[in-house]
Each structure stands twice: as C-alpha cells, then as structure tokens.
C-alpha cells in the first residue's frame with residue numbers, strides 16, 4: 001500500500017492508546033512459556049509479538065519469525081533448551097542477513113546443538129533442543145544486546161542458573177537492564193554489575209500478572225509531531241515516568257524542540273508551545289538506537305542540523321538505516337553525511353516537493369517520515385510496514401486529522 005500523507009492544521013490535539021511495548025511483550029512471552037504461572041496484560045498487537053506467540057505454540061518443524069529480531073534471538077536460546085524438540089528457525093530475506101553467530105557460539109559453549117542451514121553465522125538455524133548443564137558463558141556485547149537478553153531469558157530455567165560475562169563495549173544497554181528488571185518483577189533473583197550478569201535458577205515462579213507499559217519507541221512519532229507543529233497537546237495512555245524502556249529518554253531529548261512531558265497517573269501529556277528553535281541537536285544514541293530515525297526526520301522538518309552518534313547497530317537492523325536515512329532525506333534537498341556509526345544532517349530551509357519516500361521493509365522508516373507531512377505533503381511507499389511494531393499507526397494519525405490517502409502503486 002502506497003499512501004500520500006499531508007496535514008494542514010497548525011494545532012494538534014488528541015488522546016491515543018498505543019499498543020504495549022514489543023520488547024517487553026516478547027521477553028514476557030518467553031518467560032511465560034518457561035513459567036506458565038505468569039500472566040501478562042496489555043500485550044503488544046505488533047506483528048513481531050504475533051510471530052513470537054505463533055512460534056511458541058507451533059508444533060511444526062519450520063518456525064518462521066519473518067522480520068522480528070527479538071523473536072529470532074530469543075527463540076534461538078529458548079529452542080536450544082527444549083529437550084527432544086528439533087526446529088528450523090528461519091525468517092525473512094533480511095533476517096537471513098542479520099548476524100546471529102555470537103549468540104549461537106555462546107549457546108554452543110553451553111552445550112547447545114545448533115547448525116546453520118544456509119550461510120555460516122546467519123539464520124536459518126537448525127536447533128536440536130537439549131538439556132544445557134553449564135552455568136557460565138561469555139558473549140560479545142557490542143553488536144546486539146539481544147544476544148545477551150536471549151541468554152538471560154533462559155538463564156533461570158537452567159539447573160544452576162547462569163553467569164554471563166560481557167566482552168567489549170556494551171551496546172543498547174537499557175535493553176539488558178529491561179530484561180533483568182522483567183526477570184526480577186517475575187520473581188527471579190539476578191544482578192548486573194561490572195560487565196557480569198548473574199541469574200539464579202528457579203524451578204517455579206509465583207502466579208502473577210505483569211502489566212506491559214505502552215511502547216515508547218512508538219511514542220517517538222508523536223513527540224516528533226508535537227515538535228514539528230506550532231502548538232500541540234497529546235495524551236498518550238499507559239506510560240509511566242519510571243519506565244523499563246530506554247527510549248523513554250525521548251522526554252528529555254524532545255525538550256530541545258520545546259516539547260514538555262507532563263506525567264499524570266499512567267498517562268503522559270505532550271505539550272508544545274511556540275519556542276525558539278535550537279541551531280542543531282547533538283546526541284549519542286548508543287542506548288536508544290530505535291529513535292534515531294525519528295530525531296533525524298524531526299530535525300529535517302524543522303530545518304535544524306543534527307549530529308547523531310553511537311549508531312553502529314543501525315546497519316544491521318530491518319534495513320541499513322544509515323544509508324536509508326541519507327537516501328530519503330536527501331530527496332527533500334538536505335545534505336546528509338554518514339559514517340559507520342554516525343549521521344550528520346545539514347539544515348535545509350526549503351524542502352523539495354513531490355517526494356516519494358521508500359521504506360525498505362522498515363516500519364521505522366515509514367513512521368519516522370510521517371510527521372514530516374506537517375511541513376510538506378509526500379508519498380510513503382509500502383506504508384503497511386508499520387505493522388511490525390504498530391499496526392494501528394495510520395488510524396491513529398487519522399485521529400489527529402492527518403490526511404492519509406491510498407494512491408495507485
């Protein structure tokens with residue numbers, strides 16, 4: 001589905017209920033499979049969570065998780081521990097290009113039986129489930145935090161628990177803390193100190209319902225909308241000031257653009273008042289890579305420069321997000337310089353008209369460029385990609401009076 005998106009109002013107000021965090025949901029689904037006494041509420045309705053649910057209930061040999069990185073990494077660890085079960089864990093064409101070797105090596109060092117069906121180091125994986133007896137492992141933590149979280153999630157189900165030593169500079173660290181806090185909330189004892197994680201074994205966990213906070217990465221698009229329009233008041237429900245999600249740092253970052261967050265009980269209110277624009281934004285996003293696209297496009301819309309660093313993981317996500325951002329922002333007339341781990345946008349006053357934005361099977365490309373419609377109408381190609389994390393995104397924009405029209409492909 002290709003769309004044309006535009007908006008003509010200067011002031012935006014509305015109330016939205018965004019679906020549950022996909023990161024929290026996919027961790028809790030693995031834990032629930034290991035400990036059925038756990039219940040969850042406000043589970044994400046994203047494709048990534050649906051493929052995880054389907055994979056966990058499937059009895060088939062081939063388990064296909066499409067584009068879902070967390071499902072690939074977390075399920076590789078989970079199936080490695082399922083005695084007597086053999087699966088081929090596969091995914092989309094892009095998933096077969098996303099590396100998984102460091103996790104597979106760590107699992108093999110614990111005794112797992114995993115082999116590559118196509119290319120060494122990449123999915124699909126053939127996994128023959130076994131009882132894993134060892135209780136210590138090392139893993140490199142500078143490529144993806146998902147490898148670490150995957151090991152942590154199976155850790156309490158191993159007979160002696162697990163000590164995980166992290167080598168290298170840790171990337172996306174808040175996601176590791178999120179995994180630990182979710183384990184602790186569920187009743188598992190564990191700690192994370194000085195590059196060492198220790199998780200205690202647990203045969204059973206107490207019956208408990210865990211409520212999932214709504215998704216902060218998805219909230220980023222509304223921060224961007226608030227920043228770009230002249231006045232805004234947006235209420236987003238099921239968000240907390242103390243969040244497990246690192247992307248809640250948005251509230252601080254968007255203050256640079258004049259967006260103030262008020263925390264009510266279980267709801268946030270984003271307000272934008274007319275303000276003086278900053279010259280440029282400088283941020284290291286090593287802890288929150290998923291909001292890089294949102295921030296870059298906010299700056300493009302406002303005619304502000306930005307220097308974003310800590311972005312080395314963007315190259316191995318749904319697409320090479322650094323190249324995708326450069327290509328698409330330059331269509332609007334901007335100059336964008338990228339390196340292996342950074343992006344620099346030079347401000348542009350007049351944005352080009354009649355642009356078609358490619359989305360590269362990447363939900364965040366579509367959602368990050370949508371708020372730009374407040375400055376200039378444009379086309380977004382394959383806009384249905386948003387369902388990876390936020391299936392009702394376009395309906396929610398409609399509630400905020402964006403004009404979203406399907407166009408002939």
Ligand SMILES: O=C(O)C1=C[C@@H](OP(=O)(O)O)[C@@H](O)[C@H](O)C1
Pocket residue numbers: 022023024070143144145146149171172175289290313
């Ligand atoms: O653990 C998680 O839920 C995630 C970790 C991050 O990945 P990396 O650790 O690979 O950067 C993030 O980009 C992804 O969207 C979700």
Ligand SMILES: C=C(OP(=O)(O)O)C(=O)O
Pocket residue numbers: 067068069070071290317318364389
């Ligand atoms: C990178 C992402 O997801 P994953 O790695 O889980 O596919 C994302 O949602 O931006």
